[in-house]
Amino acid sequence: MFNNILIIGCGLIGSSILKASIQKKISKNFFVFEKSKKYKSIIKKFNKKIKFLTRLDKNLNKIDLVILSTPMSEYPKFFSSLNKNLNHNSIITDVGSTKKNLISLKKKNYQKILIG
Secondary structure (H helix, E strand, C coil): CEEEEEEECCCHHHHHHHHHHHHHCCEEEEEEECCCHHHHHHHHCCCCCCEECCCCCHHHHHCCEEEECCCHHHHHHHHHHHHHHCCCCCEEEECCCCCHHHHHHHHHHCCCCEEC
8 A cells, every 4th residue: 555646647547547546545645647637627526635736846755656657758758857856765657568668768867766
């Protein structure tokens, strides 16, 4: 069980993960970083306790698990903020079909990030 989970990108896959995670009660708190108004309105119907982040900044220091659910080409946009603001025990995973790009991105620039 986690205390705080962050899902970045809540389209079809991200919102399905969020919904199942809420139903299975795998975390006390759920955070979402999503830009689409359409998906935000859908997500709000899942659970009123979901917290929406507008920036990936200092609020990330208590996040235990980050799930990237965006196109893999967008990962570099998020890694800098995640690397600066996550604590050393946070785990990052993604829904991409391969971990090769995620691991090579981490090796090049972000030693602090733990890939799950």
